[in-house]
Amino acid sequence: MTIDALNLSGAPTPLQRADRLGRELGFQPGALMIKRDDLTVFGVGGNKARKLDHLCADARNRGCRTLVTGGAVQSNHVRMTAAAAAMLGLECVVVLGGREDSPMEGNLLLDRVFGARTVFTGAVYSDELEEAIAEEVDRLDSRGEAPYLIPLGGSSPIGALGYVDAAREIAAEASGAPVVYTACGSGGTHAGLVAGLGDHARVVGVDVGAVRDIGTKVASLAPMTAAAAGMAEPRGEVRLVSGQIGRGYGAPTEAAREAILLVARTEGIVLDPVYSGKAMAGLVADRREGRLGSDQPTVFVHTGGLPALFTSRYRDWLAGNGNAVASDGQ
Ligand SMILES: Cc1ncc(COP(=O)(O)O)c(C=O)c1O
Structure with a gap:
């Protein structure tokens, strides 16, 4: 039996063009968009x-x-x-x-x-x-x-249904058949997007190092979520970027810092150091290294995480006054 979801989140969330950021990264105008799931309406927001x-x-x-x-x-x-x-x-x-x-x-x-x-x-x-x-x-x-x-x-099949909803919004709002980038922690966001879009090829998860062997978890959670949504089993193989973790979950990286500053200074949007900063760093590297074409419609899901930015752990690192404490004790 399926149950009607509540709408605590206030979804749908905005899908915004990010042309100034896109220009910095060599995207054609209109190709790069940001899905503002950081703007869900309660609890400071997020995925x-x-x-x-x-x-x-x-x-x-x-x-x-x-x-x-x-x-x-x-x-x-x-x-x-x-x-x-x-x-x-x-x-x-x-x-x-x-x-x-x-x-x-x-x-x-x-x-x-x-x-x-x-x-x-x-x-x-x-x-x-x-x-x-x-x-x-x-x-x-x-x-x-x-x-x-x-x-x-x-990140159970019931929880991941939330990202089947998000996938439906993206499919309805974005032009073309965008590839979707998201941070991948416990895997539910990634799996739900894949279930909703029907094909692993459409979703790139940037592993933030929260769970060992997250690819296996996404591979099993995506079809379970699709089944819970009454949809067909998704095609293809899990796509994961694994090079953005740094020294571990929560460990600050230079690439994430650069991504946070770049997005803040081109779009006025704030990413976080643990999830969305690393996810954007993965997108930036894929574009700069040619794995993502300049005309490829691309949606970056901003999954939130803002409160971490204001913890003492990241303050000096972000302000450029030295290194944050290393990866333990998140
Ligand atoms: C801000 C933020 N972004 C992304 C994620 C990753 O989502 P998921 O656990 O569904 O992979 C999390 C998970 O905790 C998160 O807090």
Whole structure:
């Protein structure tokens, strides 16, 4: 049974021409567009809003009263889940990879602002976190709090349906048959776009190093999402750019810094250091190195992530005063 999605996200989002950026990169006018999923309307915005449209509908349909999820201390997904719970009058428990004494800034600060209960685990690996989330769900269940488990990054077939919606918007709004670039973290955004567009050839995911072997996950999640949407199995092979991770998930890279400054100074649009900055760095490299043609209609999905920009970790790096702290402790 399919459930009607909520529209917490306020989608559709704008699809904007990016001609000044496009000119810098040698695109023909009109070829480069930016899908502004950073402008979804709640919780400071970002790609997780579309996933939550579907996940929260499912939670409601099941009569759940507590959203439970987890992620890194500076997880955008966790912050957006906390905001969605607030909007719907649900409780929210978030299981975090960091420690209690993590700096109270960026997304962690917003988790508190939105009223989520935080559980710190110190977990480093995603399987440890997944275990801790499952334990929390069991605990809440035994106390009668009617928990609803949202997996890391919201990247289940239900969550990825949000990006089938986005793919439909892009197909309706963009001219030609654009190739779509997105950051690829837990894979749901990439998989949903592929499911919606019907062909892996249409979507390039820039791996940000959040999950090991993300290509395998996208390869299995895309057909599951297509099935959940009642669509045909997508054709082709997963397309991943893997050269933008740097020293690891969240590690600052010079290419991301250049991409952030270039987009800010040509379009007045702010990318983030962990996801969309690296994704744009992948697009820039593909264009400069000739893998992306000057007349190829191209849509860059701006997936948000703004709060990370204001954390102490990236301040000096972005301002050009030295290096940010290395890849651990995101
Ligand atoms: C700002 C931002 N962009 C992109 C992504 C990647 O999306 P996905 O996890 O669906 O691959 C995330 C995931 O956390 C994110 O927070």
